[in-house]
Amino acid sequence: MMLIWLIIVPLLGGIAAWPAAQLHARAPALISLVSLTLELALAIPLLHPSAGSWLVTFDASWIPAFGMDIRLGLDGMSWLLTILTIVLGAFAAIVSWREIDDKTGFFHANLMFSLAGTIGVFIALDMFLFFYFWELMLVPMYFIIAIWGHENRRRAAIKFFLFTQGSGLLILVSILALAFWHARQTGSLTFDYFELMRSPPGGELGFLIMLGLFIAFIVKLAAFPVHVWLPETHTEAPTAGSVILASILLKTGAYGLLRFVVPLIPDAAHAIAPVALWLGVLSILYGAVLAYGQSDLKRLIAYTSISHMGFILIGVFVFNTIAWQGVVMLLVAHGISTGALFIIVGAVQHRLHTRNLDRMGGLWTDLPRLSAFGTFFILAAMGLPGLGNFVGEFLILRGAWGVAPVVTSFAAIGLIPAALYSLLAVQRAFHGAADTKRDVPDFGLRENAMMLALAAAIIGLGVVPQPLLDIAAPSLRALVPPVTAMLRHPEPG
Amino acid sequence: MMLQATTPMILLAIAVGVLLAVIACKRSYALSTLTAGSGLFVALLGILYAARAPVTASGLFVCDHAALGFVALILLSALLILIVAAAYWREDTPVPREEFPLLVLIATLGATALAAAGSFITLFLGLETMTLAMIGLIAYPRFRPDAEEAALKYLILSAMSSAFVLFGIGLIDVASGSLQFSQLLAWVPPDMASRTALLAGLAMLAIGAGFKLSVVPFHIWVPDIYGGAPAPSGAYVAVVAKIAVLAVLIRLINEVGGTIPTEFKTLLTLAAILSMLAGNLLALLQENIKRVLGYSSIAHLGYLLVAILAAGSIGKMAVMFYLVTYSLTMIAAFGTIAALSGSASTRDTDTIASLRGLFWTQPALAAVLTLSLLSLAGIPPAIGFIAKMYIFAAGIHTALWGLTAVMVTSSVIGLFYYLNIILVMSMRPGEIPSGRLGGRLAITALSMPILIFGIAPQPLVALLRSVFG
Numbered sequence: 002m003m004l005i006w007l008i009i010v011p012l013l014g015g016i017a018a019w020p021a022a023q024l025h026a027r028a029p030a031l032i033s034l035v036s037l038t039l040e041l042a043l044a045i046p047l048l049h050p051s052a053g054s055w056l057v058t059f060d061a062s063w064i065p066a067f068g069m070d071i072r073l074g075l076d077g078m079s080w081l082l083t084i085l086t087i088v089l090g091a092f093a094a095i096v097s098w099r100e101i102d103d104k105t106g107f108f109h110a111n112l113m114f115s116l117a118g119t120i121g122v123f124i125a126l127d128m129f130l131f132f133y134f135w136e137l138m139l140v141p142m143y144f145i146i147a148i149w150g151h152e153n154r155r156r157a158a159i160k161f162f163l164f165t166q167g168s169g170l171l172i173l174v175s176i177l178a179l180a181f182w183h184a185r186q187t188g189s190l191t192f193d194y195f196e197l198m199r200s201p202p203g204g205e206l207g208f209l210i211m212l213g214l215f216i217a218f219i220v221k222l223a224a225f226p227v228h229v230w231l232p233e234t235h236t237e238a239p240t241a242g243s244v245i246l247a248s249i250l251l252k253t254g255a256y257g258l259l260r261f262v263v264p265l266i267p268d269a270a271h272a273i274a275p276v277a278l279w280l281g282v283l284s285i286l287y288g289a290v291l292a293y294g295q296s297d298l299k300r301l302i303a304y305t306s307i308s309h310m311g312f313i314l315i316g317v318f319v320f321n322t323i324a325w326q327g328v329v330m331l332l333v334a335h336g337i338s339t340g341a342l343f344i345i346v347g348a349v350q351h352r353l354h355t356r357n358l359d360r361m362g363g364l365w366t367d368l369p370r371l372s373a374f375g376t377f378f379i380l381a382a383m384g385l386p387g388l389g390n391f392v393g394e395f396l397i398l399r400g401a402w403g404v405a406p407v408v409t410s411f412a413a414i415g416l417i418p419a420a421l422y423s424l425l426a427v428q429r430a431f432h433g434a435a436d437t438k439r440d441v442p443d444f445g446l447r448e449n450a451m452m453l454a455l456a457a458a459i460i461g462l463g464v465v466p467q468p469l470l471d472i473a474a475p476s477l478r479a480l481v482p483p484v485t486a487m488l489r490h491p492e493p494g
Numbered sequence: 495m496m497l498q499a500t501t502p503m504i505l506l507a508i509a510v511g512v513l514l515a516v517i518a519c520k521r522s523y524a525l526s527t528l529t530a531g532s533g534l535f536v537a538l539l540g541i542l543y544a545a546r547a548p549v550t551a552s553g554l555f556v557c558d559h560a561a562l563g564f565v566a567l568i569l570l571s572a573l574l575i576l577i578v579a580a581a582y583w584r585e586d587t588p589v590p591r592e593e594f595p596l597l598v599l600i601a602t603l604g605a606t607a608l609a610a611a612g613s614f615i616t617l618f619l620g621l622e623t624m625t626l627a628m629i630g631l632i633a634y635p636r637f638r639p640d641a642e643e644a645a646l647k648y649l650i651l652s653a654m655s656s657a658f659v660l661f662g663i664g665l666i667d668v669a670s671g672s673l674q675f676s677q678l679l680a681w682v683p684p685d686m687a688s689r690t691a692l693l694a695g696l697a698m699l700a701i702g703a704g705f706k707l708s709v710v711p712f713h714i715w716v717p718d719i720y721g722g723a724p725a726p727s728g729a730y731v732a733v734v735a736k737i738a739v740l741a742v743l744i745r746l747i748n749e750v751g752g753t754i755p756t757e758f759k760t761l762l763t764l765a766a767i768l769s770m771l772a773g774n775l776l777a778l779l780q781e782n783i784k785r786v787l788g789y790s791s792i793a794h795l796g797y798l799l800v801a802i803l804a805a806g807s808i809g810k811m812a813v814m815f816y817l818v819t820y821s822l823t824m825i826a827a828f829g830t831i832a833a834l835s836g837s838a839s840t841r842d843t844d845t846i847a848s849l850r851g852l853f854w855t856q857p858a859l860a861a862v863l864t865l866s867l868l869s870l871a872g873i874p875p876a877i878g879f880i881a882k883m884y885i886f887a888a889g890i891h892t893a894l895w896g897l898t899a900v901m902v903t904s905s906v907i908g909l910f911y912y913l914n915i916i917l918v919m920s921m922r923p924g925e926i927p928s929g930r931l932g933g934r935l936a937i938t939a940l941s942m943p944i945l946i947f948g949i950a951p952q953p954l955v956a957l958l959r960s961v962f963g
Contacts, residue, residue: 163906
């Protein structure tokens with residue numbers, strides 16, 4: 002019963018926030034924060050040591066005519082991503098406090114609706130319900146970009162929607178084909194995740210089903226060559242939108258690959274693995290090289306996301322627990338570091354009215370705290386040892402080495418341009434001489450507190466990664482049985 | 495007995511008479527609408543009585559549960575359109591308003607007769623009654639040049655399609671010697687000549703049906719007529735006329751065991767593909783919402799054809815679910831335009847540009863229109879999402895991969911123009927379109943099923959199963 006409340010609470014928050022703007026322009030933000038705090042209080046206690054990999058499940062009838070149920074379940078991986086969603090959602094609400102002063106009610110309603118959809122994606126265990134939530138998170142996000150975004154927001158919003166919705170239809174076709182295939186084997190039509198896992202389709206049909214899901218998920222993950230929606234969307238969205246997009250929505254693609262593609266259609270997933278690995282390498286290199294050439298700071302961060310998601314793609318498709326642990330770690334760490342970076346860029350833009358690196362320079366003199374945090378999170382995203390992202394990328398490369406050494410080498414090469422663009426961005430933004438005299442306030446208490454919390458989290462993940470790995474481990478172990486049966490490469494170590 | 499099974503039609507005919515008398519005694523739009531509304535409502539209740547009659551397979555009407563189900567859908571749609579129209583025709587309209595509900599009643603009478611037709615005689619009678627009354631509905635604001643033009647075009651093209659239908663009926667009668675559907679279905683052509691005559695007759699009927707359903711290549715009239723007709727009449731042409739024609743088609747297909755002759759299968763597939771693509775592609779170029787809805791309806795009929803072609807148990811339910819979804823959504827979309835427009839002006843508030851900033855000036859109407867557009871685009875939480883899933887399921891279940899692929903592609907194309915309208919509504923307000931509280935409330939209430947059944951479709955699925963399953 003608890004799980005359904007995880008979806009209802011933000012929905013109710015959104016519904017309450019909408020008209021609240023008529024009372025006071027800041028009331029919707031307050032309602033968002035209160036409901037997200039409540040949500041966090043609901044979600045945290047769900048983590049407890051349990052025998053199986055599932056911490057808590059929920060089951061209710063929805064559309065029995067099609068064997069579609071409201072089937073929810075939370076395991077370690079879902080729990081981590083749900084917490085990430087709630088926390089970054091709350092930060093997105095906080096940064097919107099100042100940034101959004103127009104139609105705050107509708108904004109926060111959309112924010113909460115998209116968070117509800119995302120949490121639904123992370124806990125749905127009925128394929129159709131999963132797809133329902135998958136689609137549900139798009140429309141509010143579309144509004145957030147289209148109404149409160151920057152100059153080219155409409156174009157960006159349409160691009161975002163077409164890509165994700167178009168790929169969403171592929172998911173629909175795939176899961177319907179999967180369910181009907183299952184019905185032909187067993188005689189009962191169901192979209193139950195566990196039922197479907199029992200009879201993985203093989204052959205050409207299995208491959209096509211897998212391909213549909215694979216394409217849809219890597220579009221969301223924004224891997225090369227289907228990343229084209231990402232730079233524009235992330236750049237044009239308002240800060241809260243960018244935070245949600247980069248920190249949370251990208252993760253749903255990775256989650257889909259790990260939760261559905263790998264266990265549901267293992268044969269076909271293995272067949273596509275070489276392609277997936279090389280797409281991962283291309284994403285890493287392409288994202289890094291393009292990030293290097295950007296002078297729009299927000300765009301630069303967007304391209305680094307493509308690069309980091311390349312690591313995720315490699316990690317998922319080497320099929321071993323070490324890499325998968327790295328994937329979960331990197332998902333969380335990247336969510337935190339990129340979220341923080343978008344908040345910082347948003348703060349810079351709010352103060353200087355530009356995102357152009359050429360017009361920054363010397364920020365450290367005027368805004369020391371902002372610049373210090375900015376440097377810290379850029380270095381974290383780069384993979385500085387001792388911080389969370391490093392652990393994630395290291396584990397992925399470590400897990401991949403035994404399986405695909407060539408791919409791993411090329412992926413590791415990607416770390417060089419990453420260091421280049423990171424240091425260059427730090428240098429251009431924060432050091433050197435300011436081209437104009439600026440009289441703007443540095444980070445205040447609210448922003449400092451947010452940054453400190455995120456920084457503490459990323460240091461914690463880097464120094465003591467074991468607790469997070471322990472939380473995720475049962476979910477990943479549960480993935481192993483169907484996969485090891487046909488594992489073609491010995492597990493390293 | 496026969497009379498009991500045709501209760502809804504009889505009640506409707508009585509309502510027409512009563513309404514005529516009411517208008518003759520006292521000209522009052524409110525009274526006229528109320529009478530027509532009660533007539534439709536009583537006829538709806540009459541269905542419950544008619545459903546208990548023993549089914550008669552022969553005769554002029556076939557009033558089995560499926561036919562009565564279609565009649566119910568027609569009556570319900572007509573009732574909703576009447577509510578939309580009630581808010582649309584205002585006091586300052588330069589023509590008397592009282593006859594509009596009368597025309598709605600007459601057209602609905604024709605539509606129900608068509609939906610329950612058991613013979614070509616009732617089919618043609620129903621078709622003509624409906625069409626002639628619809629021409630009146632389209633041309634009702636006769637001070638609008640666009641409406642007159644639309645009505646004239648519809649008149650000429652309807653007459654042509656009626657001629658095709660009549661010719662087809664004649665050929666079939668000559669070949670088989672019967673006008674009853676049941677006898678025709680049991681009849682096997684004895685020789686080549688009568689088989690050719692039968693096929694030619696069926697082809698002519700198909701042309702007539704294709705025109706009314708506006709599938710490609712019989713779709714050319716759609717944009718002008720949807721664009722020129724006043725919004726409630728546009729809804730009527732888009733919804734009720736199509737349900738009635740589909741009702742006959744679907745009943746006939748079901749009676750021959752759900753199988754479509756291969757000669758027609760290829761043609762239907764082609765029409766489905768062309769309708770989906772042409773409808774969505776041409777809608778991209780439009781600047782008028784009513785025209786967009788017109789092209790969108792062409793595409794939606796294409797989707798429906800996919801479900802009809804898929805047949806099988808899922809396909810059958812998909813058709814019904816989609817039809818209900820389409821009706822609710824189209825009426826809500828046209829209803830929003832009706833609520834925004836002034837009937838006294840020479841045109842409706844129907845350019846996309848005129849909706850600029852609607853989210854901030856008329857949030858309720860903007861939300862309803864957004865919900866309808868999401869439903870047409872097939873995006874949750876609107877009911878259109880479930881409907882689209884249904885058709886995808888039918889297509890995949892019967893391995894119609896090609897049609898499913900076309901449907902995916904055209905759905906993505908369709909997103910462009912639906913989103914564009916939503917985007918315009920979210921911009922900074924331009925001039926504020928007027929809208930009355932009553933109309934806003936009515937439209938908002940009408941749109942609730944779109945949301946409710948989008949979240950919890952099971953009650954509707956169960957209802958449709960019990961009626962049509």
